[in-house]
Amino acid sequence: MASLVHRLLPLILGLTLAHAWSINIFQNDHSSGSTQADLLDRQHKILLMLEKIHDKNADKQGREIGESYVLAENLSNYDDQESVKELIEMAKAGKLLPRHHYFSLFDPEHRRQMILLFKILKSAKDWDTFYKTASRARVKANEGMFVYALTMAVLTRQDLKGIQLPPLYEINPHFFFPTTTIRQAYRAQMQQEDATIEATFTGTLKNLEQRVAYFGEDIGLNNHHHHWHADFPFWWRDEWGHKDRKGELFFYMHHQLNARFDAERLSNNLPRVEAIGWDKTIHEGFAPHMSYYEEGEFPSRPDDMHFLDLPFMTRDQMTRYESRIRNAVDKLKAYGPNGPVSLNSSEGIDILGNMVEANENTPNLAFYGSIHNLFHVFLARIGDPDGRYGLPPGVMEHFETATRDPTFFRLHKYLDDIFKAYKDNLGPYPREEIEFPGVTVEDVTVESNGAANELQTLFDYFEVDLNNALDHIEGKDDREIKARVKRLNHHTFKYSIDVTSDAAHTVTVRVFLVPKRESSGEPLSIDEKRWSAIELDKFVTKVSSGKNTIVRKSSDSSVTIPDPPSFKKLLHDTEEAINGNGDFKIDEDHRHCGLPDRLLIPKGNEHGLDFELWVAVTNHDQDAVEGVDIRDDDHGGSMSYCGILGQKYPDARPMGFPFDRKIVCEDTFLSFSNIHRVDVKIRHLGELA
């Protein structure tokens, strides 16, 4: 009942938070009904544009189009002619970011230019115009800006739905591999030798944080973080299609990343991450050992630094923003430009997420600032805040490099504490929101590699092609030059969930992995446990009256995506398909966003680290979202962190339900028949050579 009041409160108060914008981000495009052959051709051309981005376009056709195409002569082929004219003027005035300079989404001028390019690519009236425009940008635009704007266009144009982007670690290896690896790759190329280079994690064992570098520096994790922010960009405006529950997803995806990181720390006898603060010393230094293509090394940060004012933002102002946000959390009410905005509603967490990030949907940018985005910049520029040494920004200024720095998780712990305070302020769920009368979870077992209630992890090795980092040498062939990286992985596992029901129901099954103890061995309270819960899966299924056994594989998790195919394989499969061979197809549900399947569970330890598996089964009648067709749980599979592109988020419950609200007593909570807990261990098997 109470939550019904929450939902109705905005209406009762005469406020409406409903937006007039369509949620269809694919709107306003002119080409639809593309054939598979059209799509394969587009896939092929886009891949060719993304090869060796620092070098000139090796694809002769694309390069010639790019060199000869004149935007000014084709104005009528764009919906947004004003943006085209503006770009032409900027190019004439020599104001565009030059090629080879770093591109930062957090730099307002870089971002403004990128949005202009994106709007032009998005508003090209047909594929032909799009291709010519992109080819032109490939020749003229800054390559970082080009890749980002092209990515955004691929993710939001109707006529490119389903086109796969290769993993960013093979488009721009400089942002994923240490300088030493890139240098060795260059040497191999100069000597015209094939090479497989062992890429190690940066740093030494003297630094305790090094124990978890395999997680923060994981190429798939960084690729995921990049793609999440590409699906939910902070600069995105509702006029291009409203992104449903974007602020709440901002909270939840980062909250889950923190829970995952803390579980890795626990697996390595490290305490949980401590929140960063304006007045706290940043004890952890960080040396990225990576280089930009042109500007040299990413700057390092020594131990025990303090925050310094930036020319455009002071620490004092940031603390004022923070205290205003905390005030809104305490009062469950924010100040919008036209009066109060209630946070005491089911949309409250979404509004708070928008405010904290801040994205374009924030209720009041002037009053609440943009603490997340600016915090990234404060950390990225800490060694040269006013730019007197001309240093490029640190890893914190790029989504695809940020998780390498341990302060990424400290920053997100700080933000998470604000979200937790808000959720705690809402109080516990009323009984009727949690219970599912007539449905009982009798037992849960999990099986991995023949072991019962034991999950098993290992490190495996993976090869990444480095050729796109290397400029082409005229008259010479590219060699096979690869990096070999160590990655966390696990044996797939399978849940069997025994459920009895007094009637046939469609149900949502929610599965969480919860640590039992601190790294010190101290048992966790239910409050600490629920905030440490890692969502492993959430899926919809049917139960019939009587006994049921629900079986589900870990690889089907709605949190994760499988390894993306390599750039070379994608190109090869596309070319084969164009020639009528192989079974590669453009799948319009393809998703780039999602935690890598390999990282679903933490490493554990060789003795078997204790965790609990919690399963909650809820009534899908209460979870279903009008207008969302779950279609056999597909949509590329990674709905939990990433939603469904162009549709509403497919679960009506708050993200993290039922662990997102206070639990007064663990035993009472477990007495709900639809909730069940079992003990599991995670055993680490070491390296798979």
Ligand SMILES: [Cu+2]
């Ligand atoms: Cu992020």
